[in-house]
Amino acid sequence: MSRSPMMRVSAVGLLIAVVTTVAGLSAPAKAQPFQYEPYEEQRYETKRPQRGYEGFPAPGVYCSYRREPNRVCEYDKRGRQKCRIKSWTLVQQCG
Numbered sequence: 331m332s333r334s335p336m337m338r339v340s341a342v343g344l345l346i347a348v349v350t351t352v353a354g355l356s357a358p359a360k361a362q363p364f365q366y367e368p369y370e371e372q373r374y375e376t377k378r379p380q381r382g383y384e385g386f387p388a389p390g391v392y393c394s395y396r397r398e399p400n401r402v403c404e405y406d407k408r409g410r411q412k413c414r415i416k417s418w419t420l421v422q423q424c425g
Contacts, residue, residue, distance in 0.1 A: 377417055378418060395423065
């Protein structure tokens with residue numbers, strides 16, 4: 331009596347599951363130490379948009395920046411809101 335192709339596939343899948351389970355149980359579990367990565371953020375307020383540093387200043391440390399506008403909003407006589415940019419904040423993040 332011959333086996334169907336479906337039975338062969340499920341038998342192979344069962345064999346792989348058993349082998350990986352046994353291999354996983356036989357290896358001792360190792361706790362990895364917690365490494366604290368200091369995260370640093372600095373804010374600078376300027377009159378015009380500025381560029382920050384983007385890249386790797388040291389191995390394993392990446393810096394990026396974003397520019398945020400500081401808006402001042404007012405309402406006119408018709409009740410419409412008008413906003414203008416007063417200054418910019420440069421947020422430099424390294425971690």
